[in-house]
Amino acid sequence: MESDRSDSSGPITQRAHSLGASAGSATDTRGKHRIQAELKRIEQEARFLEEELEQLDKLEKASAACKEMLSNVESTPDPLLPITTGPMNPLWDRWFEGPRESKGCCRCCWIF
């Protein structure tokens, strides 16, 4: 189950405070344009969030993704696992092969 703590909306409230703090400063068109741009950005974000909310109604539950993930993981050969599906590739053990002129070392010789 999801266990994340409450999502912080820190960046949004901090920006609001900094803009509010400048309310007392002299009227300046640069400040007005800045607020307009920020407003436009936030209104656009609200539209994106509304779209996402609508899409959630058609969304599969997490268990479907978990099922697919389990299947993908277990069907892929993995050289770093003690137990893995095949086929095995002999090149996986090249890290433990000695120089060609000497006999093949056992793996323990390569442990640092």
Add this chain to the structure above:
Amino acid sequence: MSVSELKERHVAAIETVNSLREQLKQKRRLLLDTDIAGYAREQGRNPVSFGPTDLVCCRILQGHTGKVYSLDWTPEKNKIVSASQDGRLIVWNALTSQKTHAIKLPCAWVMTCAFSPAGQSVACGGLDSVCSIFNLNSPTDKDGNLTVSRMLSGHKGYVSSCQYVPDEDTHLITSSGDKTCVLWDITTGLRTSVFGGEFQSGHTADVLSVSISRSNSRMFVSGSCDSTARLWDTRVASRAVRTFHGHEGDVNTVKFFPDGNRFGTGSDDGTCRLFDVRTGHQLQVFYQQHGDDEIPHVTSIAFSISGRLLFVGYSNGDCYVWDTLLAEVVLNLGSMHNSSHEARISCLGLSADGSALCTGSWDTNLKIWAFGGHRKII
């Protein structure tokens, strides 16, 4: 509209956004009927069990004289490029431990490096805000140094991460302290697309990491100091496909899951998370107390080739090996007697065939780890 009216509208808009975010969060919570660990346990899966000599350090790559910050393997052969605080890139043959190139950088403050898909070039970037490309086959200058073959300029902040687009030697993606990611055409040196930034919806703080999907190279994920990860389609620069909330600190590292339908993240909040690309669900949180001390940050992550193992480097020197399906720590490479690094592991990467893990550390070394035990094929 007057400034005060604008400000009122601004406050109202913020309330709307916060309310929508809360609604989204509640609705998503209802769809999280399980996480990966819950599902896997229900299906009767047991954690991966390693013997004491299974995962072993089989090479130590020594040569840097400063902290190692980044590393990348070639897609095909056994070569690795590493970047260090000593102001150099070194290209290694990981199998023989030999250095094939030592590149002195024009700007020593390097943060990231990457190998081109064909293995003929390396890219790097850092505090100079530029991504520099070196052709490994070029002749060296009179001092024996490789010269930069292309400089990708345009970022207005440091280059934190770079990755070549899979199977394309001519395109790469960078992330930057200027809050954007950029897709570059290396042939022309020009920006093909800018993701985020001043006039577009995107990250609201420094972007620290980027990862491109291997199964669909038009999709990439970015992680940022704004605590979010964002999914992008390179054909649509104006907005992220989806924003992933959950972390409570900088997202330092992102990595696509091998199947391309999920990605992992690592953060200053000490957790790693696994998100589903298509639904946006947060499928798993990976967190384990490290002791009574303060929570260490996650610096780097990498998945094994099947995705069953998640390797995580932390700021306190630990390198946990997580069983991704059961969300349990099955090994700590940071505490292996005589083998572990002596300082923080800053970067991790798997070889192309998944047979070896390379770790890079602030102790100036890189180490190669492979499976040296008895393997059972089922």
